[in-house]
Amino acid sequence: MRLSRYFLPMLRETPKEAEIASHRLMLRAGMIRQEAAGIYSFLPLGLRVLTRICRIIREEQDRAGAIELLMPTIQSADLWRESGRYEAYGKEMLRIKDRHDRDMLYGPTNEEMITAIFRSYVRSYKDLPLNLYHIQWKFRDEVRPRFGLMRGREFLMKDAYSFDLDFAGAKHAYNRMFVAYLRTFARMGLRSIPMVAESGPIGGNLSHEFIILADTGESEVFCHSDYLGFEVPGSDVDFESVKALQAIVDQWTSLYAATSDKHDAATYAKIPAERRLSARGIEVGHIFYFGTKYSAPMKALVAGPDGTERPVHMGSYGIGPSRLVAAIIEAFHDDAGIKWPEPVAPFRAVVLNLKQGAGETDRACEELYAALSARGVETLYHDLDERPGAKFAAADLIGIPWQILVGPRSLAEGKVELKQRSDGTREMLAPADVLARFGAEGV
RNA sequence: CGGAGUGUGGCUCAGCCUGGUAGAGCACCUCGUUCGGGACGAGGGGGUCGCAGGUUCAAAUCCUGCCACUCCGACCA
Numbered sequence: 001m002r003l004s005r006y007f008l009p010m011l012r013e014t015p016k017e018a019e020i021a022s023h024r025l026m027l028r029a030g031m032i033r034q035e036a037a038g039i040y041s042f043l044p045l046g047l048r049v050l051t052r053i054c055r056i057i058r059e060e061q062d063r064a065g066a067i068e069l070l071m072p073t074i075q076s077a078d079l080w081r082e083s084g085r086y087e088a089y090g091k092e093m094l095r096i097k098d099r100h101d102r103d104m105l106y107g108p109t110n111e112e113m114i115t116a117i118f119r120s121y122v123r124s125y126k127d128l129p130l131n132l133y134h135i136q137w138k139f140r141d142e143v144r145p146r147f148g149l150m151r152g153r154e155f156l157m158k159d160a161y162s163f164d165l166d167f168a169g170a171k172h173a174y175n176r177m178f179v180a181y182l183r184t185f186a187r188m189g190l191r192s193i194p195m196v197a198e199s200g201p202i203g204g205n206l207s208h209e210f211i212i213l214a215d216t217g218e219s220e221v222f223c224h225s226d227y228l229g230f231e232v233p234g235s236d237v238d239f240e241s242v243k244a245l246q247a248i249v250d251q252w253t254s255l256y257a258a259t260s261d262k263h264d265a266a267t268y269a270k271i272p273a274e275r276r277l278s279a280r281g282i283e284v285g286h287i288f289y290f291g292t293k294y295s296a297p298m299k300a301l302v303a304g305p306d307g308t309e310r311p312v313h314m315g316s317y318g319i320g321p322s323r324l325v326a327a328i329i330e331a332f333h334d335d336a337g338i339k340w341p342e343p344v345a346p347f348r349a350v351v352l353n354l355k356q357g358a359g360e361t362d363r364a365c366e367e368l369y370a371a372l373s374a375r376g377v378e379t380l381y382h383d384l385d386e387r388p389g390a391k392f393a394a395a396d397l398i399g400i401p402w403q404i405l406v407g408p409r410s411l412a413e414g415k416v417e418l419k420q421r422s423d424g425t426r427e428m429l430a431p432a433d434v435l436a437r438f439g440a441e442g443v
Numbered sequence: 444c445g446g447a448g449u450g451u452g453g454c455u456c457a458g459c460c461u462g463g464u465a466g467a468g469c470a471c472c473u474c475g476u477u478c479g480g481g482a483c484g485a486g487g488g489g490g491u492c493g494c495a496g497g498u499u500c501a502a503a504u505c506c507u508g509c510c511a512c513u514c515c516g517a518c519c520a
Contacts, residue, residue: 009453011470012455012469013454013455013469015454016449016454016455017449017513017514034512036512037512037513092519138520140520143517143518144444146513146514151520155520158520159520209520283519284520285520320520321520322520323520352479355478356478357478358478387480387482388478389480389481392479392480393480393481394481410479417479
């Protein structure tokens with residue numbers, strides 16, 4: 001992508017409403033634009049990151065055996081009356097009426113709808129286990145939206161719903177998502193810690209929040225510091241193996257870890273003092289087992305091997321991709337801007353032409369840009385007529401992992417400079433060697 | 444929902460107390476000089492001062508009401 005033809009409205013000054021780093025940097029880097037309190041447009045650069053995050057989520061959901069579908073944002077109130085939540089959910093639910101004066105709502109979550117889908121097609125235990133998910137916009141009319149995407153009213157959510165014949169099956173379904181979540185966040189460069197959590201309005205009695213440690217996190221958390229050293233399951237995990245998954249979950253729940261809601265000071269005090277970790281965290285995922293809370297009242301029944309019908313056991317599993325954009329920035333930034341981990345970066349490389357309009361640098365940049373693009377390396381070419389300093393600042397701000405600096409100084413030696421955004425390391429390389437770095441073996 | 448605060452060109456803000464021709468920096472357009480860490484000069488365009496009432500000869504400025512947004516706390520992917 002040529003910057004001259006892209007839409008990337010960077011801000012030099014920080015809009016006054018932005019308090020935390022991620023919000024500030026997203027606005028400055030031209031990723032988002034606020035439309036109303038807690039409601040944002042994703043501008044092209046922000047959308048690229050969001051899309052990459054969703055791609056990783058999908059890959060791991062699919063790997064764990066979940067199946068994607070797509071449910072609407074608008075739901076009928078009648079569905080929610082069946083579960084009793086239409087009244088129970090409170091003012092957080094945005095209630096609307098259509099032209100026929102029918103009660104509708106903008107979905108804050110989809111347990112009711114997925115249960116309705118399930119019950120209209122599935123009758124037998126032979127169709128289980130089943131896990132259906134979608135990635136869709138949700139609306140929760142928060143009293144106080146804040147911190148940009150961190151606590152918006154409209155937000156993107158991946159929500160999965162599992163269906164099993166009994167608790168044992170449901171527990172395995174829960175474990176699948178548990179392990180998938182560990183992998184999902186790790187692939188984004190994040191260290192997540194599963195913590196015992198309140199189940200809130202979703203209900204149920206088995207629930208974990210996946211927390212990223214960050215100073216700007218909204219939750220106060222307490223855990224054993226050994227969690228920071230645990231190994232994340234590899235891509236070869238056998239999601240069919242009940243025993244293998246249970247072993248992983250057992251390990252990851254073996255030590256104390258709780259949010260302030262569920263914090264037990266006495267248990268925490270038993271951890272050796274040097275292993276106690278008291279910090280703030282960002283909730284990026286939340287998983288629940290809630291049994292027959294919805295299937296019983298909504299009559300989502302399946303026949304078991306003995307022929308009798310029984311309500312299906314369910315769980316639900318949420319990840320906030322839009323919140324993850326912010327969480328990743330909180331974890332990876334410095335004073336100059338964002339430092340994207342490669343798997344979620346909006347572009348992999350940015351070519352900076354330090355003397356736009358000079359034949360030599362223009363030619364070298366064009367060649368590099370064309371060659372990188374041909375190799376499938378997503379590259380942004382900063383081809384605006386700006387001074388080098390402005391280009392450096394812009395590149396650091398938007399945080400693309402690899403900067404390729406092309407100026408007369410290095411070009412005189414037949415070289416360009418490859419700078420890594422994450423640690424600032426620089427190397428002088430011939431253009432051909434830069435290309436080799438981005439070859440099949442990656443950088 | 445309790446408490447605090449802010450609305451003035453695209454952005455950051457001054458002006459308001461003490462009413463009298465709407466300002467600055469950045470950004471934008473033109474020309475020139477520049478060019479390895481957010482350049483400089485000259486010229487130019489752009490704002491019914493959140494909205495509605497009121498007071499006054501005169502309101503960005505004073506008064507009343509409303510709206511929007513932000514921050515602190517209680518609740519939440």
